[in-house]
Amino acid sequence: MTDDDANRLTPAASAEDLNEGEQRAVDHQSRPSAALIHETIRVEGERELERSGFALMMSGLAAGLSIGFSVVVPAILIVALPEAPWKHLLTSLGYTVGFLIVVLGRQQLFTENTLTPVLPMLRAPSWRRAGLVLRLWLIVLLSNVAATWIFSAVLAHTPVFEPEIKQALAAFSQSTMASPFWTMLLKAVFAGWLIALMVWLMPASGDSKPFVIIIVTYVVAVGHFAHIIAGSVEASYLVQIGEATLRDYVLTFFVPTLLGNMLGGIALVACFNFGQVAPELQGSDRRLPRD
Template sequence: MTEEHENRLSPASAMDDLTQGEQRAVDHQSRPSAALIHETIRAEGERELERSAFALMMSGLAAGLSIGFSVVVPAILVVALPEAPWKHLLTSLGYTVGFLIVVLGRQQLFTENTLTPVLPLLRNPSRRRVLQVLRLWSIVLVSNIAATWMFAAVLAHTPVFDAEIRQAIATFSASTMASPFGAMFLKAVFAGWLIALMVWLMPASGDSKPFVIVVVTYVVALGGFAHIIAGSVEASFLVQSGAASFGDYAFTFFLPTLLGNMVGGVALVACFNFGQVAPELQQ
């Protein structure tokens, strides 16, 4: 085959034969590359690292309160639906509501931040970057957890929901602290992995972002995986209603879940996905 014939068949040459409108149509149909997704999330991470402590705190509080609906809606469905083998399949859909509010509302959720601010750190590692990431993590995590305790206090100590719904919350919240440390850690790894993957998928999702959020968080609910913020609403509800101690919250739920979510998000998503695009970024 001649060089001229090879050039005629090359992708670049083929694109040159298209009209501008056709080229735009091809670009529109093409999937974003991994490097483009990485740079989109990294740029967002850069902005998040520069936000003020007050802005991060308020956004974190909003997210912690909003995620409470991932506990309330399933309880309402548990009460409303008849007993049936498929009941868990429908009640698990309620778990997605809080995440839809948080992600589409651009509120700060700790598990999302196991990816977004980590990519700038991996791209340009430095002491300043490490301190920025630790600052963001600490502010968001503390504000998320504080808000979950406030939400759980309302559930436990006010009549905003009737006794039947509160009993449903207590019943399925009991599974939050029913696993030993190792099992809880592994469940949390899967949850952190899935939530960080959800963030990775968002730049390529376009108008399908709500669908991506629902599918990924639905899998978290179906699998009974442990999420540090949504689970904190359940665990702190048990503490405030007298069904568990603060020690149970801290060592049976919080510690293994936090560690697992961080391993799932940072190691399995941030590091792996950075690794696949690192050679391209260095060119």
Template sequence: MDDHTANRLTPASSADDLTRGERKAVDHQSRPSAALIHETIRAEGERELERSAVALMMSGLAAGLSIGFSVVVPAILMVALPDTSWEHLLTSLGYTVGFLIVVLGRQQLFTENTLTPVLPLLRGPSWRRLGLVLRLWAIVLASNIVATWIFSAVLAYTPVFDPETKEALAEFSRTTMASPFWTTFLKAVFAGWLIALMVWLMPASGDSKPFVIVIVTYVVAMGQFAHIIAGSVEASFLVHIGAATLRDYAGMFFLPTLLGNMLGGVALVACFNFGQVAPELQDTDRS
């Protein structure tokens, strides 16, 4: 066998044997490591922690208003679709619309922030970072909630939608406060877990980000899991139309949902996913 034939039959043994184009193709096809995903989200979290209070507030207000479409679109679909056993499967798709606007528009949603700013805190714990995380949470949560009350007030007190659609809005919203405290809390844990997982998946999603958002939030809607911001549109709408009281809003919805979302996002996603990459990060720090 001549040298030319031997070289042609010998497989490439390392990356050095690949052309530049082939190495780019390999890099494109390879999945990013958990450590790379962590560092991508952590770097974003560092930037968010340093944003001004005004910027966070305005972004939070925008997110609270945008998430209202996760309530409006399902109600419109409920009016348009026949009353069948599979209606819920289609109306749940409407729930994804608000999240698509918020996430792709880079608006500040509280449940996303149970992961993004927490990773810098876990990576380098300090009182300053803890203060920045609490500051971000307070501003974003408050602005999100204020915006949901404004949005639901427009739905309740203006003729922007006909009575049939408003009745569908009320029907869709009643599930928000239909469960006991601990049931709502557990449903909120699942919602917080899924939304934080969605954020964790985004850096590896590339052009598929909209599909990730739709799939994850569709599961939240299908399972009727409790989300503090989207649910606030529903619960405050019930308060506006007299179907619930402020006490109902606070005790049956807000408190259990907030606690559950935070537990699902911080404990189940931020801490566990940080734990899996912590040894690699420590090795990097020592090298």
């Protein structure tokens, strides 16, 4: 037998040859399984569903205000950078700032909740869980949107930023209202898909969480995909300065973007990723209570 043959151990033999410390090192280096990621997010979802309405509202308001920086920073960069073909590639980096604050600060953002609280309901469906999910969605969505209107009102009606930055804000926000209904809906599907995927990636990211947030939300910005909360800052700002109507806000932006974000997050991430681990979960000894 050659040296290569001797070193080619079966998995079982290899595991038996490892001492306890080496086995822990292997476990540490191994990627978490899809089932482990699912369970990590599901447990977090269970906790979110049981939070008080006041706590959800305050967290949602904080997220809606924080996401405003995903609109302000790109506008500042638009003013600061010279005109060039690559300008959009750099200004889009500013879009990631608000998401970094929201996600790392553990604030409630509606698009993240198209995955996290849905997994407990898919794992052990019940009318009680369905009611809790709808309650969470309603509180978080309304508080997110209310905060975006507060943020945009400050941008529009106070001298906190110079006129050229306000002009850049208006120019940057125009794309939010520029697409017809079905195009906006498709753009929103991609945004909801990416943000829910970001949440799915977080448990396996370790110390790389900021890079995952930056990369995923940067793709949303570069692709001009439609995000219901960040986009609400832009769309409401246009309403505040008189360049759009409330009807434009609701029909051109809000309805197609909300539907698309939910479709992308729930169908393309929550249901598909649950589907890939469902047989493994059903075959386990775990038994979740059904209400």
